[in-house]
Amino acid sequence: MQPAIEQIRQGRMKRRRRYVGMTLLLTIIAVVLSGLMLMLGNTIYPIQDVIRVLLGEDVKGATFAVEVLRLPRMLAGVFAGAAFGAAGTIFQTMLRNPLANPNVIGITTGSSAAAVFCIVVLQSSEAVISIASIIGGLVTVLVIYFLSKGAAFSIGRLVLVGIGIQAMLTAVINYLLLISRQNDVAMAMRWLTGSLNGAKLEELPPLMITVLICLPIVLLLTRQLEMLELGEMAATGLGINTNQTRLLLIVAAVFMLALATATTGPIAFIAFLAGPIAKRLVGTSHAGILPAALVGIILVLAADLVGQFAFTARYPVGVITGIIGAPYLLYLLIRMNQKGDF
Known part of the structure; x- marks a missing residue:
C-alpha cells in the first residue's frame, strides 16, 4: 500500500513540475515576443532604448514609434490573446468538446454582428459598439443554449446549432456590409478579419480592465471547471x-471575448487553438486556463510579427491565424466524424 501511495504522490509532483515549468517557459516566450513587438518596425530600436522610453525618457525617434505605434499594438495583442485563449479553453473544457469554442459555435460572430450593425446602421461611438458587442455575445450564448437543449442536453447538438447560428450571423454581416456606405466598410471589416492595426492606447482600458478582473475569477474557479469536465453527475456528487x-464561467468568458472582439475584431482560431496546444504542453491533468491564455498571447504576437515582416506585403493577424487554424479544424472534424462524436 505504501509504495502505491508514494508512486501516486511522485506522479502528482511530476505533473505539477511539468505544469509550473511549461507555464514559466510560455511566460518567457510571451515576454520575448512582447519585446520584439516594441523593437521591430520600419526602424529597429535596441532594447535599451525601448526600456528608456517605457521608463519615461524622451529618446529621439524612438519615443513616438514605441509609445504611440508599437506599445498599443503590443498591449492589444497581449490582452486580446489572453482573452481569446482563456475563454476558448473555458468552453472547450466545460462542454468537453474541442469544437465547442467561441469561433466555431458563433459567439464571436454574434459580437461581431452586433458591432457591425452599430457601425453601419446606427453610426455609433466606440463605447456603444463595445457595449453592443458584449450584448451580442451574451444573446448568442443564450440562443444557442436554448435551441440545443431539447429533451436532454447534447454537446454534439450544441456544436451543430452553434455552427448554424454562426452561418446565419455571417449572412447578416454580409448583408450589412452590402448596404453600408463606403466609409464604413473599412471599419466594419476590422470585426471580420481581426487586426492589431490602428490600436490606440486610450481605447485599451476596457479590455485590459475586463481581462484583469475576469481572468483571476476564472483561475479561482479552475478546480470547479476541472470537476465540470468529469460530467454533470460527477461534479454534482463532488x-x-x-x-x-x-x-x-460563461459570463466571464463572454465578457472577455466581447471586449477582445470589440478591440481587435474576432482574431480567427486563437480561441480554438490555444486550449489544445496548452493541454499538449502542460498535460491533461489541469484545466490549463493560465497556460492557454499565455498560448493565446504567443499565437497573436507571433502571427502579427509574421504578418508584418515575413512577406513582401503586410497582412492582418487574423489572416495568419486563419491560415494556421483552418487545416486543424478540418482535421478535427474528420477525426470526430470517424469516432462518431456527432
Whole structure:
C-alpha cells in the first residue's frame, strides 16, 4: 500500500513540475515576443532604448514609434490573446468538446454582428459598439443554449446549432456590409478579419480592465471547471453547484471575448487553438486556463510579427491565424466524424 501511495504522490509532483515549468517557459516566450513587438518596425530600436522610453525618457525617434505605434499594438495583442485563449479553453473544457469554442459555435460572430450593425446602421461611438458587442455575445450564448437543449442536453447538438447560428450571423454581416456606405466598410471589416492595426492606447482600458478582473475569477474557479469536465453527475456528487459555476464561467468568458472582439475584431482560431496546444504542453491533468491564455498571447504576437515582416506585403493577424487554424479544424472534424462524436 505504501509504495502505491508514494508512486501516486511522485506522479502528482511530476505533473505539477511539468505544469509550473511549461507555464514559466510560455511566460518567457510571451515576454520575448512582447519585446520584439516594441523593437521591430520600419526602424529597429535596441532594447535599451525601448526600456528608456517605457521608463519615461524622451529618446529621439524612438519615443513616438514605441509609445504611440508599437506599445498599443503590443498591449492589444497581449490582452486580446489572453482573452481569446482563456475563454476558448473555458468552453472547450466545460462542454468537453474541442469544437465547442467561441469561433466555431458563433459567439464571436454574434459580437461581431452586433458591432457591425452599430457601425453601419446606427453610426455609433466606440463605447456603444463595445457595449453592443458584449450584448451580442451574451444573446448568442443564450440562443444557442436554448435551441440545443431539447429533451436532454447534447454537446454534439450544441456544436451543430452553434455552427448554424454562426452561418446565419455571417449572412447578416454580409448583408450589412452590402448596404453600408463606403466609409464604413473599412471599419466594419476590422470585426471580420481581426487586426492589431490602428490600436490606440486610450481605447485599451476596457479590455485590459475586463481581462484583469475576469481572468483571476476564472483561475479561482479552475478546480470547479476541472470537476465540470468529469460530467454533470460527477461534479454534482463532488459538491459543485454546477449551474452557478457554469454561469460565472460563461459570463466571464463572454465578457472577455466581447471586449477582445470589440478591440481587435474576432482574431480567427486563437480561441480554438490555444486550449489544445496548452493541454499538449502542460498535460491533461489541469484545466490549463493560465497556460492557454499565455498560448493565446504567443499565437497573436507571433502571427502579427509574421504578418508584418515575413512577406513582401503586410497582412492582418487574423489572416495568419486563419491560415494556421483552418487545416486543424478540418482535421478535427474528420477525426470526430470517424469516432462518431456527432
